[in-house]
Amino acid sequence: MSEVQAAPRRRINLGFDRFSGLYVWAVLIIVFSLWIPDLFLQVSTLKQILSFQAIAAMVALGLIIPVAAGAFDLTVAGTVSVSVCFTAWALANHHGVIVAAVGSLILGLIIGLVNSVVVVKLKVDSFIGTLGMSSILIAVAYAITQNSQIVLSVEGYGPFLDFARGQFLGLPYTVYYAAVIALIMWWVLEYTPGGRYLYAVGGNPVAARLAGVRIGRVTTIAFVTSGLVAAFAGIALEATIGTATPNVGDGYLLPAFSAVFLGATQIRPGRVNVLGTLVAIFLLATGVSGLQLAGAPSYVTNLFNGVALIVAVALAVRTASRRK
Amino acid sequence: MTTVLSVRDATKIFGGQTALDHVSIDVQPGEVRALVGQNGCGKSTLIKILAGFHEPEPGTSVTVGGEELAFSNATASESVGLRFVHQDLGLVANLDAVDNMAIGQGYITGPTKTISWKKERAAAREALLELGYDINVRMPVGALAMSERTAVAIARAMSTRGSETRMLILDEPTANLPAAEAQRLYKLVRGVADRGIAVLFVSHHFDEVFEMADSVTVLRDAKHIITRPVEGLTEEELIELVVGRKIEEHVTDADAREHGKPVIELKGLAGAAVHGLDLTVHAGEVVGIAGITGSGREEVAALVFGGHDRGGEVIVNGEALPQCRPDISIERGIALVPAERHANASLMDQTLRENITIVNPSAHMSMGFLRRSSERSDVNEWLDKLDVRPRNSEYTMAQLSGGNQQKVVIARWMRQEPSVLILDEPTQGVDVGAKADIHRLVDEAAAQGTAVLVASTDHEELVRVCDRVIIMRRGKAVDVLKGATLTNDNITAASIGRDSSDSAA
CATH class of the missing domain: 3.40.50.300 (P-loop containing nucleotide triphosphate hydrolases)
Structure with a gap:
């Protein structure tokens, strides 16, 4: 060997690129703490942020998987709606909790499989294919609810509602479900061959295939995963709100995609990842709830989410091009 | 002036x-x-x-x-x-x-x-x-x-x-x-x-x-x-x-090299540009494929490995290989270093480690976790062996020069210890130093009993590494050059259509 190189040198790096989200988060917390200390610096604020974001976090975490493999899954919102409506319908018609829950998960699985047939077998671009599927799922949700609202009363359905509303250490169970899903996704993406295959397919499908990765199978598993997670999020959402309307999932589409793409600028820049997604979700939620507590009108949520996504990704693009 | x-x-x-x-x-x-x-x-x-x-x-x-x-x-x-x-x-x-x-x-x-x-x-x-x-x-x-x-x-x-x-x-x-x-x-x-x-x-x-x-x-x-x-x-x-240094002259002595049993056999291989190619490569043998673009040369590697739909049969160690299943080809011990590494082989934004272990990452699983430290020591060994610079498994592929990227792709496959190594334009856009290193690796692989198939437009490369070279024209093998007839000029002449003396006779 002509030249022995030293072990990878670690530069002292405050990580303004990789951890910019954490810095911004800290700044937000400081700003709101100084601005509205009585309202913001409360344990209840923290609990509120965590529990409000638990469902959105689950949907986003499931979505990471197909996006890592380079596929858009726009059906996550529709899957949440279908799952919410089916759960409510099954319970309201006295089929029992098992049928409601297992049925919803099976629906999520089927949606994932159909998505993968459309994308892998019919070779429809994932964006277009899942857009079409989303429309179909809206129809399904309306069909299930017969175009009306289903309400589950606390008296009749207490045990089911406790599935989400039950608390441990002052936090609703949904927060723990989201945490467990995050752990599983993190393990899959960072510590299993499956994670490598997902990123390889997302990075260069031709190269991945020639390296022996079965891209059709990987894509199928990705869609099934996001379908199952979205269906689970739907069950938890139904238990949280106790009512079902066919468009209930719509509000989760943009936040989930925002969180995943914003998350791709964090921790491991340039690739979607679990920790980055979590940072993104809670960063956005902190900003939004701080602004609301300070008296901002309700449209500020969407405004803030949109601006934050564009600014964060624009900054990430700039740092990436400077690095080259 | x-x-x-x-x-x-x-x-x-x-x-x-x-x-x-x-x-x-x-x-x-x-x-x-x-x-x-x-x-x-x-x-x-x-x-x-x-x-x-x-x-x-x-x-x-x-x-x-x-x-x-x-x-x-x-x-x-x-x-x-x-x-x-x-x-x-x-x-x-x-x-x-x-x-x-x-x-x-x-x-x-x-x-x-x-x-x-x-x-x-x-x-x-x-x-x-x-x-x-x-x-x-x-x-x-x-x-x-x-x-x-x-x-x-x-x-x-x-x-x-x-x-x-x-x-x-x-x-x-x-x-x-x-x-x-x-x-x-x-x-x-x-x-x-x-x-x-x-x-x-x-x-x-x-x-x-x-x-x-x-x-x-x-x-x-x-x-x-x-x-x-x-x-x-x-x-x-x-x-x-x-x-900046002398590169030692290498002389391939085809007759001196011992060849083992047949490892891979192509029978009537056919694709878009290839129309019926029969070829057997033995253990320890390096066979080259030459031909102008359009002759079928550019397609052979992908057809054999299962990158494209193919006609005909590919038999590896006595067993027919299913088509269009690169994963099965890999299981059977075939490795393909494809042409145009950017499009076909590189995961540009991923680390050298991930690029090398993408084939069979499971080797580093223990207790349900991919162990990065074991991966890193495996990868570093290959980076050393191929003299990849910079020698750092955590660099991304995009940070390397073309020659070093190619070495990483080759490392990915050498790590599998394949019984058949297929190289398609292995030194495309690679500098002289790296080229010599890659050729040396081919020699070593053959010496260890790997059957090697090299498709290349670089005739000097074929002369340098091959025991014999198949010339393709219009989708068919039309000539074989070996020993003394295996020269740069003969390859050029045969690929553009002048038949070399032996086939004219």
Whole structure:
């Protein structure tokens, strides 16, 4: 060997690129703490942020998987709606909790499989294919609810509602479900061959295939995963709100995609990842709830989410091009 | 005669690393100058400074035809008369030559601002005829032969309206051209130079240096080493100048090498361009496949491995291989280093570690977790073995030079200890040093009993590594060269259609 190189040198790096989200988060917390200390610096604020974001976090975490493999899954919102409506319908018609829950998960699985047939077998671009599927799922949700609202009363359905509303250490169970899903996704993406295959397919499908990765199978598993997670999020959402309307999932589409793409600028820049997604979700939620507590009108949520996504990704693009 | 290009003390530093160190060169009108050096020696940096892509350090001065060049401004480079053709040519494949030449400089329009197609076509045809190419300008350029595409790109560069063309700068003009087409391009370039235009070209192919250039400038480690006439220079001397050390002469003694049992057999292999190829490769044997583009040579590797749908049979160690299942091919011990690593092999944004272990990452699973430390030591071993620089498993593929990327792809497959190794254009865009290393690896693999199949347009490479070379024409194997008949010239002759003596007899 002509030249022995030293072990990878670690530069002292405050990580303004990789951890910019954490810095911004800290700044937000400081700003709101100084601005509205009585309202913001409360344990209840923290609990509120965590529990409000638990469902959105689950949907986003499931979505990471197909996006890592380079596929858009726009059906996550529709899957949440279908799952919410089916759960409510099954319970309201006295089929029992098992049928409601297992049925919803099976629906999520089927949606994932159909998505993968459309994308892998019919070779429809994932964006277009899942857009079409989303429309179909809206129809399904309306069909299930017969175009009306289903309400589950606390008296009749207490045990089911406790599935989400039950608390441990002052936090609703949904927060723990989201945490467990995050752990599983993190393990899959960072510590299993499956994670490598997902990123390889997302990075260069031709190269991945020639390296022996079965891209059709990987894509199928990705869609099934996001379908199952979205269906689970739907069950938890139904238990949280106790009512079902066919468009209930719509509000989760943009936040989930925002969180995943914003998350791709964090921790491991340039690739979607679990920790980055979590940072993104809670960063956005902190900003939004701080602004609301300070008296901002309700449209500020969407405004803030949109601006934050564009600014964060624009900054990430700039740092990436400077690095080259 | 005034000097066309005069570069003085060109220096460029990227984040503390000197990419170009006080390089000065002069090029005269009508001169064809080759710019050679290993990957990372600074030749691309120099070209990019000329093109207005990089801003050099203060103290650098460049004049073109006596005019000072303003840096970091592509328009300025163009207006002083520099014309660039990049390696990928920058053509839009589904548009014809007329559109490709008009894009970027505007169409010729009539009084109503509609395009005057007649004039536009005539201009395109004329520009190409001047270069000696009479091609259908209305055919999508993707359907043209490679050298014709290069001609379109050169014609486009030369016909830039608005300023006089003083100098043509080409990046690896014949990198992907089969020998016969390269010959055509040499003629084209000579023709351009005869019109008094200076030509500067970057090259890894020494045959094009000797065929095309009047003089050669060698850069090594960001520094100017020498500029001298090509006349009187031998290939060995040039290699030594580029590498800075002697590369030992390698002699393949085909008859001395022992070959084992047949490992892979192709029976009637067929695809889009291949029509029935029969071939057996034995353990420890290196078989080459040569042929012009379109002969089927370019398709064999993918067909065997299962990259494309195929007809016919591939039998590995006595068992038929299912088609279009690269994963099964890998399980059976086949490895493919595909051509065009960017498109077919590299995961550019991922680390060298992830690029190498993407085949069989499970080897590093323990207790349900992929162990990075065990992965890293495995990968580092390969980076050492192949002398990949920088030797750091956590760099991304995009941070490496072409030659080093290719070594990483080869490491990915060597790690599998394959029984069949298929290499498609293994040293495309790779510098001389890395090329020699890759050839040595092929020798080693064969010595360990691997059956090796190499498809290449680089005839010297085939002569260097192969025991025998199959020549393909029109989808079929038409000739076999080995032993004393295995020479550069014989391969060229056989691929363009002159049958070598033995098959004529």
